[in-house]
Amino acid sequence: xxxxxxxxxxLGLIFYLYTQTxxxxxxxxxxxxxxxxxxxxxxxxxxxxxxxxxxxxxxVMTLAVGExxxxxxxxxxxxxxxGNDFIKSSHLI
Numbered sequence: 001x002x003x004x005x006x007x008x009x010x011l012g013l014i015f016y017l018y019t020q021t022x023x024x025x026x027x028x029x030x031x032x033x034x035x036x037x038x039x040x041x042x043x044x045x046x047x048x049x050x051x052x053x054x055x056x057x058x059x060v061m062t063l064a065v066g067e068x069x070x071x072x073x074x075x076x077x078x079x080x081x082x083g084n085d086f087i088k089s090s091h092l093i
Contacts, residue, residue: 003045011038025078025085029071036064 018031040060047056079085 004042007038007042007045011035011042014038022087025075025087028087029068029075032071033064033068036060036067040064 014031014035018028018035021027021031040057043060044054044057047053075085082089
């Protein structure tokens with residue numbers, strides 16, 4: 001139970017840092033990936049405690065991989081268009 005509390009606090013801290021980031025899209029993507037990894041650990045611990053199944057773990061891991069690939073592709077497209085990944089120089093927002 002202690003691990004769940006620590007992971008939940010860590011997830012909250014990373015979410016706060018994510019909302020305060022205003023410089024680069026790459027940093028935002030890294031925060032999103034860290035949040036997905038923490039969520040993956042939380043789902044793994046809870047699903048093993050409740051049912052002993054790893055199906056939820058595999059589902060969240062699949063979504064995390066898809067999100068990472070999509071985010072990296074979008075970042076590369078943005079860098080091709082703008083030449084950098086600064087949030088303030090982007091006209092997409």
